Amino acid sequence: MVVTIEAVQSALADLIDPNTQKDYVSTRSLKNVKIDGGDVSLDIELGYPAKTQIDGIRRAVIGRLKTIPGVGNVSANVLVKIVSHAVQRGLKPMNGVKNIIAVASGKGGVGKSTTAVNLALALAQEGATVGLLDADIYGPSQPQMLGLAGRQPESTDGQSMEPLEAYGLQAMSIGFMIDVDSPMVWRGPMVTQALEQLLNQTNWRDVDYLVVDMPPGTGDTQLTLAQKVPVTGAVIVTTPQDIALIDARKGLKMFEKVGIPILGLVENMSIHICSKCGHEEHIFGHGGGEQMCKDYDTEFLGALPLELSIRELADAGRPTVVGAPDSRAAEIYCGIARRVAVKVAERAKDMSAKFPNIVVQNT
Numbered sequence: 001m002v003v004t005i006e007a008v009q010s011a012l013a014d015l016i017d018p019n020t021q022k023d024y025v026s027t028r029s030l031k032n033v034k035i036d037g038g039d040v041s042l043d044i045e046l047g048y049p050a051k052t053q054i055d056g057i058r059r060a061v062i063g064r065l066k067t068i069p070g071v072g073n074v075s076a077n078v079l080v081k082i083v084s085h086a087v088q089r090g091l092k093p094m095n096g097v098k099n100i101i102a103v104a105s106g107k108g109g110v111g112k113s114t115t116a117v118n119l120a121l122a123l124a125q126e127g128a129t130v131g132l133l134d135a136d137i138y139g140p141s142q143p144q145m146l147g148l149a150g151r152q153p154e155s156t157d158g159q160s161m162e163p164l165e166a167y168g169l170q171a172m173s174i175g176f177m178i179d180v181d182s183p184m185v186w187r188g189p190m191v192t193q194a195l196e197q198l199l200n201q202t203n204w205r206d207v208d209y210l211v212v213d214m215p216p217g218t219g220d221t222q223l224t225l226a227q228k229v230p231v232t233g234a235v236i237v238t239t240p241q242d243i244a245l246i247d248a249r250k251g252l253k254m255f256e257k258v259g260i261p262i263l264g265l266v267e268n269m270s271i272h273i274c275s276k277c278g279h280e281e282h283i284f285g286h287g288g289g290e291q292m293c294k295d296y297d298t299e300f301l302g303a304l305p306l307e308l309s310i311r312e313l314a315d316a317g318r319p320t321v322v323g324a325p326d327s328r329a330a331e332i333y334c335g336i337a338r339r340v341a342v343k344v345a346e347r348a349k350d351m352s353a354k355f356p357n358i359v360v361q362n363t
Contacts (some may be wrong), residue, residue, distance in 0.1 A: 101119075132146075136214065
């Protein structure tokens with residue numbers, strides 16, 4: 001029996017990608033199908049980093065193609081291609097950075113910075129090139145969390161800065177340039193100028209995702225980010241309690257108003273499990289994050305426990321994803337990161353580079 005391209009497409013038409021929950025044909029992930037007698041070779045192109053997923057996807061594709069009558073040897077090459085995606089109207093992606101993901105919260109103390117660093121580390125573990133910008137000028141915490149406290153960035157030309165590196169991340173923070181005990185007694189315009197300099201004067205090197213750890217609230221810094229920085233999408237972090245959700249809703253609505261899509265919501269400190277007796281207790285309430293997602297038609301990315309080790313590892317400069325990679329919390333962070341990357345991949349691609357610059361001249 002002759003094997004055809006149509007038979008290959010038909011076989012894969014109902015094989016579902018475990019991360020996108022869509023098939024490989026309708027999403028145009030199936031490419032370069034070649035048939036030589038009964039032998040089949042093809043590419044599966046993913047738009048999200050999937051280092052830990054590639055072998056499983058390859059096995060599933062080969063297994064499905066082996067069911068085609070008359071098929072012989074099957075070669076499936078699973079590759080990743082991360083591209084720039086659409087941002088706010090009037091802006092285009094930065095040089096050296098394909099996608100910017102803002103991690104925000106309406107109020108402080110909900111674990112936003114811990115979520116941001118673990119999200120960035122999880123994306124890097126999946127094979128992406130990742131940067132982390134600590135945009136919390138008043139309270140920078142990423143130098144401590146990344147084990148980079150006391151380090152300073154270098155400049156080769158006196159005008160730009162080289163990002164520091166930790167665990168495969170490129171990182172920049174105002175905390176690298178000030179003493180840890182020095183308060184930032186700055187007014188709003190100085191803070192927004194500092195943010196722009198940290199973002200634009202850092203030599204980000206071919207970054208697939210730049211995770212921006214936002215300060216809490218909906219003030220000058222958030223407005224500057226929304227108006228001047230090309231953001232692909234935002235992740236909202238909250239706890240289940242009503243007080244946190246009130247402010248999280250404000251943060252979500254702010255991004256919607258300025259045209260930045262919400263990639264989803266992370267509920268932190270969702271449940272506490274006693275380390276001695278195993279008793280489970282919803283200290284900050286239950287179901288608040290999921291209800292907010294239903295109210296605003298956004299995705300619930302995941303819930304993280306209130307766990308002592310998450311805090312201890314972050315304080316020690318070894319966040320959970322690298323400090324306890326086999327833990328349940330690390331598994332949750334990695335699942336959230338994959339889902340965020342998939343949501344970004346589903347966004348419209350940036351086409352600004354495709355259009356020529358039109359110059360009007362007198363002739």
